[in-house]
Structures are given as structure tokens and as C-alpha cells.
Amino acid sequence: MSQRVGDFLLERLRLWGVQRVFGYPGDGINGIVGAFGRAKNDPAFVQVRHEEMAAFMACAHAKFTGETGVCLATSGPGAIHLLNGLYDAKADHQPVVAIVGQQKRASLGGDFQQEVDLHALFKDVAHEYVQEIVTPAQARHVIDRAMRIAHDQRTVTCVIVPNDVQDLPAVDVPPRVHGTVRSGAIRDGVRLGPRHIVPSDDELDAAAEVLNAGNRVAMLVGAGALGAGARVIDVANRLEAGVAKALLGKAVIPDTLPWVTGAIGLLGTQPSWELMNECDTLLMIGSAFPYAEFLPEEGQARGVQIDIDPRMLSLRYPMDVAMVGDARATLEALLPRLHVRHNDDWRQQIQERVARWWRVMDRRAASDARPINPQRVFRELSQQLPDNAIVTADSGTAANWYARDVQLREGMMGSLSGGLASMGAAMPYALAAKMAHPTRVVIALEGDGAMQMNGINELITLSNLWQTWDDPRLAVLVLNNGDLNEVTWEQRAQEGDPRFAVSQSLPPFDYAAYARQLGLGGIRVEDPNDLGAAWREAFTADRPVVLDVVTDPNVPPIPPHITMQMFRHYTGALLSGDSEAVGVARASMRETWESIASRWEK
Secondary structure, eight states, rough: OBBBBHHHHHHHHHTTOOOOEOOOOOOGGGGHHHHHHHSSSEEEEOOOSSSHHHHHHHHHHHHHSSSSSEEOOOTHHHHHHHHHHHHHHHHHHEEEEEEEEEGGGGGSOOOOTTTTHHHHHHHTTTTTTTEOSSSSSGGGHHHHHHHHHHHTTTSSSEEEEEEHHHSSSSOOOOOOOOTOOOOOOOOOOOOOOOOOOOOHHHHHHHHHHHHHSSSSSEEEOGGGGGGHHHHHHHHHHHHTOOOOOOOGGTSOOOOOOOTEEEETTTTTHHEEEEEEEEEEEEEEEEEOOGGGGSSOTTTEEEEEEEESGGGGGTSSSSSSSSEOOOHHHHHHGGGGOOOOOOHHHHHHHHHOOOOOOHHHHHHHHHHSSSSSOHHHHHHHHHOOTTTTOOOOOOOHHHHHHHHHHHOOOOOEEEEESSSSOTTTOOOHHHHHHHSSTTTTTTTEEEEEEHHIIIIIHHHHHHHGGGGSSSOOEEEEEEEEOSEEEEHHIIIIIOOOOOOOOHHHHHOOOHHHHHHHHSSSEEEOSSEEEEEEEEHHHHHHHHSSSEEEEOTTTOOOOOOOSOOOHHHHHHHHHHHHHHHTHHHHHHHHHHHHHHHHHHGGGO
């Protein structure tokens, strides 16, 4: 039998270097699924439990490899399910191609079963390119453009394929007649790399003038600086600057450097807050950090920004020099223009504050809780992280503790749902990371809310895949506190409302026992003294392990700066009948005391 459109589509993806496609089958894509079988699963079809997870995995694949992620779903409900994961990719500027089925062409417009206007559905999330293949001669250029645009624009594109088209004879080379297009893919063996764009000499000179004139330079790095860590360190040392990190940029440079102030924002650190409020110059690299109130006050600092996307320039802070450029190449061109400094008072002050902050973190983690302080869970993890580990975190208080308590070292990777801040991303992120890097240890950090939302189901996927990996170690941490904890704290601090148990309480579930039922390792931890041994067991196990850690929901994720309005809301909530008021007040006083006591330590 001659090659069909479904076969040609997979062949074209292979030409673009696609090694795996994350998806879920359905009759709207039967012709493509059949092609996977005829191609002997090359590229590999990774079956997930829900299409949303396929899109999350495609986004994570892009984050952890630098390649374009691909996901596949059937028509109608399958296509709809992809949206949340695709918006995650769009918000974090990751290249993802979504391939979705559609009903037969002759039925369209007839209110047929599972008929959805897919162009309208995807026009926002994949607005750079949404195209339907209605004739075999289109397949070549539609796939080529979807892959090329996704990579070039670091965005989501979508290809719609009616199920009857999938089984039509393929057209490898469109006829050389008017009205046809003959596109090209990448050359064999050549992968698309980042765009090495460097600003003009005039722009670089202007940026250097601003930076050289500053006495107290602060740097903020984001995901756009990943891969440029060595140059970030060089520039920071030349300027004697402190470096704060947006969450997606946590792995740009090690947290262990003494002048790295850590995360910024509501999940950030006190040294980052002080860095931004006392600097006279700001250098922002590859970051779309959204909370402008955590940046310098307008007029306080002169600013220089480097970003590959001109749409992001001077968006969060009015910059004196805003340059379009690749982070590493631009910093390399900028470095020779920067003066060597000989007065390190600013850097010394930063380092003293960072050292004090880590003392605060250690003291907070060691303080009593009922039964386990979640900060201690993350501090224990930080001390035992294997070299080259990959860490994924979910939205919620897990992201707070990941941001503040986990110290990523050189060579480690980490990510979470940044711009969208969606619950449910840690497990699919971890699975995609492990498939891309099977010899590296991967850790997923989840709250029990995200685990019940979809993480439990993806443990089934994990149980189906782990025996194919060269190194089976993948640890899943569940913060088992019976509460949708992040929202509970937001209700108190932002709205002034007491905890509303009907919306916040979670049904009890034994995550460790469930993991063991699936053939995975399962460890339940109820005593803080058992944490170290539990992490060691997970990192030496012969299979993936779920750590079901019973934690105290009343330990507050205190932001680096508390406004008077937040304080009034918080105290008002506790005085308005909050069922956990006594425990919350006790934990809050302990956290505050540890911050004060750390200042007396040497």
C-alpha cells in the first residue's frame, strides 16, 4: 500500500528531529495512530492518562531539551483537553506543536458528533499559526511551518487533520503548478538552535555606560538566561552586583553563590527585596517577571534590559537601554565594555544579607510543627539532591518552599508552570524530564491538591514507563496536609477571610499505599526525624518512589514584604472565626522569631 498522509506526517516530524509525541488516541486521529504502528513507534507515541497531561509534557520537553515539543489529541473533547497545557507553553514562551484530529470534511458544518470549530478554539493559544490540512499536498508545508514557527517564535502552533484526510494517499512532492507550495525542513542531522542575535555596538556602548555609572547594581535573570549562566556570573562579578532570580530562571546560576539573593516576588526572599529597593542600577536578562512592585521604584534606578522578544522590552520597568538579543551572545559582547570595580562594599553587604537569610531558612525549617514543618522537608531535600538532578514543582505552597528552601547547584535543572501558574504540572513535567534525560534523577514536588487533581492518575503512567529507563530513580513528594493551602493563605492575607473548610479541605488519601499498589515505592513520613532517611531511600531505590509526607498546614509562607493591608487582612481573618487561628498564630510567631533571632547569630 502506498504511503498515507498519516505516515507522511510522522515522516516529516522525524525529519524535524521529533523523537516522541505525547498523546491519547481517539477515532479522530485513527489514521495517525495507525501510522505509528506502521512506523514501529518511531517517533515514540507516549500514552498519557489525559490530553492535558500530553500538552504539559510537550511543554516540559521543550523546557528541558530546547527542542520543540509535540502533542497529539483526537477531535472535539480531546482537542479541548489540550488547552490548559498549551496555554502553559504559551505563557512560558515554549515551542510546542499540537496536532489534533477533526471529523470528516463532508460532515463539517452539519452539527456532527464531536464537531468543534477548532480554528476558533485554538486561535488564541496558537494564534501565530493554526492551519487545517484539507488536501494531501498541504501536509508538507503545514507541518514544516508549524515546526519552524513554533521554534522561531517560541510559541504554540496547531495543525488540524480531518480523519478522512489522514488515510488519503500522501503527496511527497507537490506538483510544480501555480497555487502550490514546496517547503523545506531542516537539513538531515542539523538541529535548530537558539537565535544568536546581538545588539548593535551603539546599543552595547549605551548599556555599558549605564552599568559602569552605577554604584549599586542589581541583576534579575529569568528563563531567557538559561544556558548563559557562565556569562551571567562573569558580568555580575565585573559589576560586583547581586543577582535575583525569577522562578523560571532558578537554574540559571547556582543558589549556592554567596551573592545570589534567590527568588523574587511573593515567593521570594528578603535579600531580593532589599536588593531591588536599594539598587541604583538594574540589569534584567531574559525575564518577564510580572510583579512590578517587587522591582525598584520608578526613578530610583537606571535600567538595562536584554530580551530576545522585543515585545517584552521596558514592559515591567522603564529602561534606559532596552536591547533585543540572545542572552549569552549579548553578555559576551557586553562584558569587555564593563569596567572592573575595586570597591566591593555593595557586594559585601549583599553577601552578609544572603548568609543571614540562609540562617533564617535553617532556623525556620528546624522549628516545631504539627506533625512536620514543610520547610524542613525541602531543606532536607536540598542537602541531599543528587548531582545533575532535575526538579519540577507544582503551583501552591510547594512552589513557595521550592523557591526559597531548595538550593540548586551547578548542572541541575528545575522548572514549574510559571506564567500560567497552573496546578497539576509537576507530575507531567517530571515524566517528560525523565524521558528526555533517563540517566538523571528527577524529583516532582507536589501538594496534595495537585496530586488529587491529576498526579494520582499520572502515577499510572509512571508505573507503565519506569522499567524502560536506564536509571529508574524518580521521587514524587506529596505534601499531605489535607488543605488547598496556597488558596487558604491567600484568602486570609488578600481577602481577610477565615479558612472556608468546605472549599479548602481535601479528602484523606494514602498516597504511599497507592504507589505500592502500582508497583512503585511508597514511603509515608509522619515524624520529622525520619525525613533524611526517607530522601536517602528514595535516591537509592530500584524504582520510582512516592514520599507521602504529613505536613502542618498552618506554617505560613511569609512573603518578603508584608504591607499594612495584608497584615490587617491576615489578623482580621484569624479574629473572624478561622478554625485554625490558634495554630496559625503560633506558627506565625515562630517564623517571625526565627527571622529576628538569626540577626544575632554570627
